[in-house]
Amino acid sequence: MSKSYKIAVFAGDGIGPDVTKEAFRVLDVVSDLGGFQIDRTDFPHGSEHYLETGELLPEEVLDRVRSMDAVYLGAIGDPRVEVGLVERAIIAGIRFNLDLYINLRPIRLHSEKFCPLKDKGPDDIDFIVVRENTEDAYAGIGGIFKEGTLDEVAMQQMIYTRKGVERVIRYAFELSRKRNRQKKLMLVDKANAIRAHDIWTRTFALVGEEYPDIQQEHAYVDAACMWMIKNPESFDTVVTTNLFGDIITDLGAVLQGGMGVAASGNIHPGRVSMFESIHGSAPKYKGKNVCCPIAAITAAQMMLDHLGEENAACSIESAIEGVMRSDDVTSVSASSGVSTDEWGDRVIEQIRSL
Ligand code: IPM
Numbered sequence: 179m180s181k182s183y184k185i186a187v188f189a190g191d192g193i194g195p196d197v198t199k200e201a202f203r204v205l206d207v208v209s210d211l212g213g214f215q216i217d218r219t220d221f222p223h224g225s226e227h228y229l230e231t232g233e234l235l236p237e238e239v240l241d242r243v244r245s246m247d248a249v250y251l252g253a254i255g256d257p258r259v260e261v262g263l264v265e266r267a268i269i270a271g272i273r274f275n276l277d278l279y280i281n282l283r284p285i286r287l288h289s290e291k292f293c294p295l296k297d298k299g300p301d302d303i304d305f306i307v308v309r310e311n312t313e314d315a316y317a318g319i320g321g322i323f324k325e326g327t328l329d330e331v332a333m334q335q336m337i338y339t340r341k342g343v344e345r346v347i348r349y350a351f352e353l354s355r356k357r358n359r360q361k362k363l364m365l366v367d368k369a370n371a372i373r374a375h376d377i378w379t380r381t382f383a384l385v386g387e388e389y390p391d392i393q394q395e396h397a398y399v400d401a402a403c404m405w406m407i408k409n410p411e412s413f414d415t416v417v418t419t420n421l422f423g424d425i426i427t428d429l430g431a432v433l434q435g436g437m438g439v440a441a442s443g444n445i446h447p448g449r450v451s452m453f454e455s456i457h458g459s460a461p462k463y464k465g466k467n468v469c470c471p472i473a474a475i476t477a478a479q480m481m482l483d484h485l486g487e488e489n490a491a492c493s494i495e496s497a498i499e500g501v502m503r504s505d506d507v508t509s510v511s512a513s514s515g516v517s518t519d520e521w522g523d524r525v526i527e528q529i530r531s532l
């Protein structure tokens with residue numbers, strides 16, 4: 179009997195269902211060719227479901243998800259709902275409850291034409307950000323006191339545990355070794371202003387003693403942003419906090435051509451992990467068939483890689499490469515002139531021709 183993978187799918191809001199559809203069309207093709215099965219279970223949870231039922235992400239859904247092989251998420255966010263409510267419940271909810279402590283965000287330029295920087299090509303922009311994914315200002319420690327009054331006080335704690343910092347740093351060192359490129363790992367923090375970031379500096383140095391073959395670098399987050407634009411070729415593997423990782427990977431996405439291409443894996447090695455684009459739900463484009471699903475398809479590729487279907491993952495990667503390099507593709511924005519399903523068709527066509 180062929181292998182079968184149980185995938186929990188949260189297509190979500192806005193363009194989430196549109197791009198998820200393309201990702202699963204591609205998955206259907208590569209699973210057919212590769213002789214394995216994708217056994218998909220759809221969950222309706224998202225903003226629409228919340229507006230209809232008042233339900234966000236119940237415990238029994240999390241329990242079902244825990245028994246699956248992976249989670250695939252389209253996008254979450256809807257302007258009709260209180261800012262961040264559903265995102266925190268579902269995206270952060272899955273990250274925290276499944277203890278997905280790694281947020282892996284590759285930054286790879288497929289072709290020079292997508293890059294907003296002058297004279298930079300695919301050889302210059304090929305690095306990976308390892309974002310801590312279960313702590314920091316996202317931990318939910320904080321709140322608003324006397325809200326709406328003149329005495330209002332708002333606070334949110336940045337939490338870093340030794341365990342949380344150490345495991346993500348160790349993962350990043352291992353990844354840098356495995357990538358076997360520049361064999362460099364850069365810690366990005368703001369220890370000059372945020373005293374608590376000292377735990378990152380010390381833990382990085384300590385874990386780094388076990389990796390003498392990996393060059394250790396450090397940059398404050400403000401400088402890291404500057405270097406990402408000025409010398410992106412000097413980056414190889416980056417490890418950083420949850421909040422900074424969120425911010426610098428949007429910058430990274432633009433170096434690749436835009437939010438239409440940037441994907442991520444929320445990972446706990448050896449456990450059920452979640453894969454998603456890094457873009458949001460772009461509600462104004464919902465159902466318009468204009469958004470680029472390459473990020474969503476790349477997330478599916480990362481999912482297959484995590485599941486151990488490396489060949490299928492590689493074929494998606496080569497197909498994306500082929501599509502992105504074809505002459506009539508010049509942008510991944512909603513005005514690219516290539517419709518959502520046409521992007522999917524093109525990737526599938528490339529896979530079949532490999
Ligand atoms: C991301 C998103 C989320 C984050 C939001 C939607 C909570 O921006 O995955 O990068 O901040 O992590």
Ligand code: MN
Nearest residue numbers: 424425428456
């Ligand atoms: Mn983000």
